[in-house]
Amino acid sequence: MGEHAIEAVGLHRSYRSRTGWLRPQRREVHAVAGVDLAVRHGELFGLLGPNGAGKTTTIKLLNTLLIPTGGEARICGFDVVRQTREVRRRIGYVFGGDRGLYDRLSARDNLRYFAELYGVPGREQKRRIAELFALVRLTGREDDRVESYSRGMRQRLHIARGLLHRPRVLFLDEPSIGVDPVAARELRQTVAELAATGTTVLLTTHYMAEADELCGRIAVIAGGRLQALGTPAELRHHADGRRVLEVQAYGVTDGQLAAIRARPGVREVSLAVHGAAQLLGVQSDAGVDVQADVLRELSGVRLGRVTARQPTLEDAYVAIVNRAAEPTPLVGGVPA
Amino acid sequence: MIAVGALLHVKQLSRSPFEIAIALFVPVVQATLAVYLFRAGGEPDRLLEAAVGAGLMGVWSTVLFGSGGAIQSQRWQGTLEMIMLAPRSPALVLLPVTLATGITGTYAMLATLAWGRLLYGIPLDFAHPVAFPVAVAGCIAGLGMFGLLLASSFVLLRHANALANMLEYPIWLVSGMLVPVTALPGWTGPVAAVLPTTWGARAVHEAAAGGPVWPALGGCLAISLACLAVGWVLMTYVERRARVAATLALA
Ligand SMILES: Nc1ncnc2c1ncn2[C@@H]1O[C@H](COP(=O)(O)OP(=O)(O)OP(=O)(O)O)[C@@H](O)[C@H]1O
Ligand SMILES: [Mg+2]
Numbered sequence: 001m002g003e004h005a006i007e008a009v010g011l012h013r014s015y016r017s018r019t020g021w022l023r024p025q026r027r028e029v030h031a032v033a034g035v036d037l038a039v040r041h042g043e044l045f046g047l048l049g050p051n052g053a054g055k056t057t058t059i060k061l062l063n064t065l066l067i068p069t070g071g072e073a074r075i076c077g078f079d080v081v082r083q084t085r086e087v088r089r090r091i092g093y094v095f096g097g098d099r100g101l102y103d104r105l106s107a108r109d110n111l112r113y114f115a116e117l118y119g120v121p122g123r124e125q126k127r128r129i130a131e132l133f134a135l136v137r138l139t140g141r142e143d144d145r146v147e148s149y150s151r152g153m154r155q156r157l158h159i160a161r162g163l164l165h166r167p168r169v170l171f172l173d174e175p176s177i178g179v180d181p182v183a184a185r186e187l188r189q190t191v192a193e194l195a196a197t198g199t200t201v202l203l204t205t206h207y208m209a210e211a212d213e214l215c216g217r218i219a220v221i222a223g224g225r226l227q228a229l230g231t232p233a234e235l236r237h238h239a240d241g242r243r244v245l246e247v248q249a250y251g252v253t254d255g256q257l258a259a260i261r262a263r264p265g266v267r268e269v270s271l272a273v274h275g276a277a278q279l280l281g282v283q284s285d286a287g288v289d290v291q292a293d294v295l296r297e298l299s300g301v302r303l304g305r306v307t308a309r310q311p312t313l314e315d316a317y318v319a320i321v322n323r324a325a326e327p328t329p330l331v332g333g334v335p336a
Numbered sequence: 337m338i339a340v341g342a343l344l345h346v347k348q349l350s351r352s353p354f355e356i357a358i359a360l361f362v363p364v365v366q367a368t369l370a371v372y373l374f375r376a377g378g379e380p381d382r383l384l385e386a387a388v389g390a391g392l393m394g395v396w397s398t399v400l401f402g403s404g405g406a407i408q409s410q411r412w413q414g415t416l417e418m419i420m421l422a423p424r425s426p427a428l429v430l431l432p433v434t435l436a437t438g439i440t441g442t443y444a445m446l447a448t449l450a451w452g453r454l455l456y457g458i459p460l461d462f463a464h465p466v467a468f469p470v471a472v473a474g475c476i477a478g479l480g481m482f483g484l485l486l487a488s489s490f491v492l493l494r495h496a497n498a499l500a501n502m503l504e505y506p507i508w509l510v511s512g513m514l515v516p517v518t519a520l521p522g523w524t525g526p527v528a529a530v531l532p533t534t535w536g537a538r539a540v541h542e543a544a545a546g547g548p549v550w551p552a553l554g555g556c557l558a559i560s561l562a563c564l565a566v567g568w569v570l571m572t573y574v575e576r577r578a579r580v581a582a583t584l585a586l587a
Contacts, residue, residue, distance in 0.1 A: 015582060065417055067579045088423035099414030102348050113344045117422040117429065161418075 005076055005169050005200035006039035006062060012070030013057050031057040033224035034071065039202060039217075041168075044195040046215030047204045050321055054224040055204040056095075059171045062202070063093045075169055089119070092167035096177035098154045103147040107138060107157050110146060111164065118165040132160035135190065152183040159190065169200045176210060188214055208314040220317060222324040238319050239283065239311035242267060245291055247280040248304030256297055263293045268315075268322050277304060283315055341432025345406070346439050397444075402437025403483030407490035416491075417584045426575040427484060427568040430491070434483030438476040467550075468543040474553045475536035478560035484567035488574045492583060535559060 013032040032054040039045045047055050060066040062073050064084050072079065078086040102110050108129065115125045133139045136156035146154065155175060162170060172191065176184045184207075191214060195201050205211055211218055212232045220228040220235070228235055252271060260280075261269045265288030270281040280298075284290040291308065407430070410416040419429050535556035542552060578584050 063421065065421065065579060065584060066582055067576070085423045088421060093418070093421060095414075097414075099412075100418050101413070102344070102415060103413070104348050105344060109344050109347065113341060114418070114422075116340045117419060117424065119423060 003040060004038050004074070005041045005043070006037060006045075006073075006202060007075075008035055008037040008058075008062065008071065008073040010071035011035040011037075011058065011061055011068055011073055013054075013061055013066060014069050030224050032061065032068075035221065035224070035226055037219065037226075039200060041200055042195065042198045044191070044201045044203065044214055044216050046211040046218040047202060047221060048206075048208075048211055048218055048317060049204075049221040049227075053221045055221060056173055057224075058221065059093075059173050059202065059204065063091050063171050064088055065093075089165070090168045092162035092165070092170045094158045094162040094170070094172050094175055096155065096174035098151055098178075100158060101146045101154060101161075104145060106143045106145055107133075107149070108142040110157065111161060114161050115164050120165055128164060129160075132163055135163070136160045137186065151178045152180055155179050156183070156187070159187070163194075167199065169202070170194065172201060172203045174204055174206065176205060176207060184210070208312070208317055212313045220320045222321050225324075227324045228320045232313050235320070236311065236313055236316045239316040241286050242283045242311050242315065242319070243286045244309050244311050244315055245282045245284065245294060246305075246307045246309065247282070247294065247298065248306070249278050249280050249298060250276065250302040250304075252278055252280055252298065252301055256301070259297045260294055263290055263297070264288065265290050266293075268318050270318055281315070281318070283311065283319065338428070338432050338435070342435040342439065345433050345436030348436075402440065403434040403487045404490045406433045406437055407487050411585070414585070420491075420575060420578075420584055425568070425572065426491075427564075427571040430487050430571065431480065431484055431564075434487050435477070435480035437483060438480035441476060441479060464543045468540070471536075471539040471543040471553050474557055475540055478536045478556045478563075481560040481564040481567065485563050485570065488567060488570045491571070492574045492578050492581070 011032055012030070012034055015029045015031055017027050017029065035054075035058060037045075037058075047058065049055050057066065061068050062075065062080060064080050064087050067081055072081075074080065075087045076090050078090070080087050102113070105113070111129045111132065112125065115129065120128055130139075133142055136159055138153060138156055138160070141149075141153065146157065149157065155178070159172075159175065162172075175191075176187055179187060188210060191201060191203065195214075203211070203215065215232065217229065217231055218235055219226055228238060257269055257271060257280075260266060260282060265284045266282060267285065268281070268283040272279045272281070280294075282290060282294055291306070295303075295306070407416065410419070410433075420426060422429055535552050539550075539552035539556055542548060
């Protein structure tokens with residue numbers, strides 16, 4: 001076995017879709033356009049990127065659900081196209097959301113079925129399933145039907161299912177989507193424990209704090225290509241020499257955003273909505289104080305708190321993604 | 337693994353209120369239809385045969401819609417990807433699904449008989465009381481394997497429902513579930529001879545009305561095994577195609 005749990009070289013995947021019925025037009029989307037990855041055994045690796053960046057597609061190429069249109073990938077040294085079964089024996093796949101389970105069966109029946117499918121020996125099944133129910137804190141609810149489960153409970157059941165056959169490599173595609181903060185913290189703990197015991201984890205998420213806390217290394221992907229790769233500390237350097245001004249506002253217009261973006265010294269502008277309020281983030285060169293300029297552009301808009309702070313991983317992420325999207329910069333590319 | 341899988345899929349299938357409603361209602365309609373068709377034909381003594389034929393129609397439609405529908409609903413549920421991800425031959429993964437639909441189909445047959453008895457007083461005296469359940473079981477196993485062949489098209493195509501609708505009635509007719517095969521035009525003969533349903537239907541008919549059960553049942557199983565073999569190869573190919581075409585998931 002090589003030293004890498006996950007290896008990808010020039011990975012490429014395009015989707016063909018037809019639009020139009022009478023005059024069908026073929027359109028080709030390059031969802032993943034040449035990705036190179038090398039993840040070591042036991043690493044907890046994050047894959048970040050905006051919606052449609054190609055994260056899920058990358059994961060499905062690595063876990064054998066899709067066949068690449070170009071390039072190669074290996075899991076624990078086994079080729080994902082030619083040695084599919086060897087790969088499948090070693091991987092677990094968990095995706096976010098409430099699909100992917102048999103709703104009308106009990107949680108235990110779900111696990112029993114997948115244990116059978118994934119080749120967990122009959123003698124071990126009972127013990128393994130009980131172990132996993134304890135791990136994901138569903139003990140006591142084993143015999144309830146999945147349709148009666150809350151979203152967070154389903155998500156945890158998903159994770160238990162993904163771990164049944166003790167995979168060496170675990171793919172987690174937005175596992176914390178729709179999970180409450182307390183459950184999300186437990187989930188992070190579970191993932192960290194798994195990685196500590198030697199499981200390689202490839203995680204995608206839209207929560208920067210989660211990636212920052214968990215991941216040893218992070219790759220930022222946009223437009224099907226890697227835009228940046230490094231430890232969270234290294235990625236933060238992408239926002240080095242910047243300052244961040246945050247303004248809580250009510251009713252900022254697109255025109256005002258454009259005007260702010262055009263001020264000298266301003267590097268990135270993002271706008272996120274928090275309930276009734278908007279949160280305007282302005283990244284600028286550290287040497288320039290843009291606060292006065294920004295507030296002048298916003299004259300007439302009702303404002304809340306105004307704070308200046310050091311850049312975070314999220315700011316670095318915004319900088320990376322916006323740079324990738326040039327010459328048409330994104331507005332509000334940060335999920336709230 | 338096949339047994340556990342089939343059992344759990346039966347559970348999953350039989351717990352849908354919609355399916356239960358259909359399963360309760362359809363056999364009544366079929367029993368009624370069968371009875372009136374044969375009464376009109378002036379053959380009241382063949383009522384039992386009619387009821388058995390109607391029951392088989394039930395089995396057939398459950399397998400046809402079931403094996404396709406089960407694949408389709410698993411695509412919607414997102415479980416299709418999860419089961420295809422198992423380190424096993426794709427045919428082995430899906431066989432429990434199609435067998436499960438064959439088993440729920442048994443229910444359709446028994447329900448039709450029960451309704452026939454209840455509503456129309458069809459006497460349930462079978463010519464071969466022992467052979468009858470064996471023939472039914474064989475027929476279901478056969479349909480499960482045949483279903484696998486059909487299921488492969490559903491794995492590949494996202495909109496294969498149309499295919500199932502198209503197939504249902506011709507296959508009923510051709511395999512002689514209600515109308516004896518001999519009454520159909522000559523060209524259907526060879527077609528009927530290669531469908532396992534023809535032989536399965538004949539085995540069940542003969543068990544009910546008297547006649548040599550075992551050769552027909554043997555024929556049904558032999559053809560089914562051939563279906564299994566073809567389905568196996570086809571499924572392996574189709575799984576790969578589906579991964580190229582990205583049709584395992586909804587989007
Ligand atoms: N089955 C499909 N057929 C056609 N196009 C697809 C298919 N799946 C994904 N795409 C396209 O491929 C691109 C990448 O999609 P992908 O799902 O990999 O993004 P993602 O990074 O996972 O996004 P998100 O954060 O929204 O989950 C998108 O443009 C999407 O529209
Ligand atoms: Mg995704």
